[in-house]
Amino acid sequence: MTSDQIWIGNDHGGYDLALQVLDSLEKKGIPAQHVGSFSGEIVRYPHYAAKVAGAISRGEIRRGILICSTGIGMSIIANKFKGVRASLCTSTYMGKMTRAHNDSNLLCLGGRITGVLEALDILEAWLATGYDGGRHDISLGLISEAENTLCVPGGWTPAGPIK
Numbered sequence: 001m002t003s004d005q006i007w008i009g010n011d012h013g014g015y016d017l018a019l020q021v022l023d024s025l026e027k028k029g030i031p032a033q034h035v036g037s038f039s040g041e042i043v044r045y046p047h048y049a050a051k052v053a054g055a056i057s058r059g060e061i062r063r064g065i066l067i068c069s070t071g072i073g074m075s076i077i078a079n080k081f082k083g084v085r086a087s088l089c090t091s092t093y094m095g096k097m098t099r100a101h102n103d104s105n106l107l108c109l110g111g112r113i114t115g116v117l118e119a120l121d122i123l124e125a126w127l128a129t130g131y132d133g134g135r136h137d138i139s140l141g142l143i144s145e146a147e148n149t150l151c152v153p154g155g156w157t158p159a160g161p162i163k
């Protein structure tokens with residue numbers, strides 16, 4: 001069964017913002033789990049992207065959040081997982097539109113790009129907005145079609161170093 005718990009992954013550059021995001025979700029009463037890293041020590045972001053995006057891809061969770069320094073690396077790797085629609089958002093409008101048009105299931109944030117208050121506003125918009133469906137189903141169908149050719153089912157488990 002797919003869990004409604006939101007998993008949050010981060011590297012060293014996303015650690016501080018991840019704690020703020022967790023705190024915000026807790027205050028809203030939204031179930032969340034922090035899957036690391038758990039300090040500012042330098043680590044490789046693909047490991048944490050694989051945990052969260054892999055869980056979405058395998059149908060274990062519905063939604064996740066990934067935070068690195070810029071959010072870029074996390075979004076690059078997360079979007080290689082079948083069924084993941086990861087959105088790097090730097091404005092509240094992007095947070096809203098990526099839910100409405102892309103049915104985003106993974107929010108990426110830049111811990112050293114976006115201030116805490118802006119990031120929490122983006123999160124709020126991303127959580128509160130539903131998918132519009134309609135004509136956007138055509139684009140999502142094309143993305144699924146591309147994934148069927150481009151993505152290996154079952155995802156990827158990193159073998160390389162975490163530090």
Ligand code: RB5
Nearest residue numbers: 013068069070071072073
């Ligand atoms: C780590 O220094 C940095 O490269 C990472 O957090 C991320 O921003 C990559 O896109």
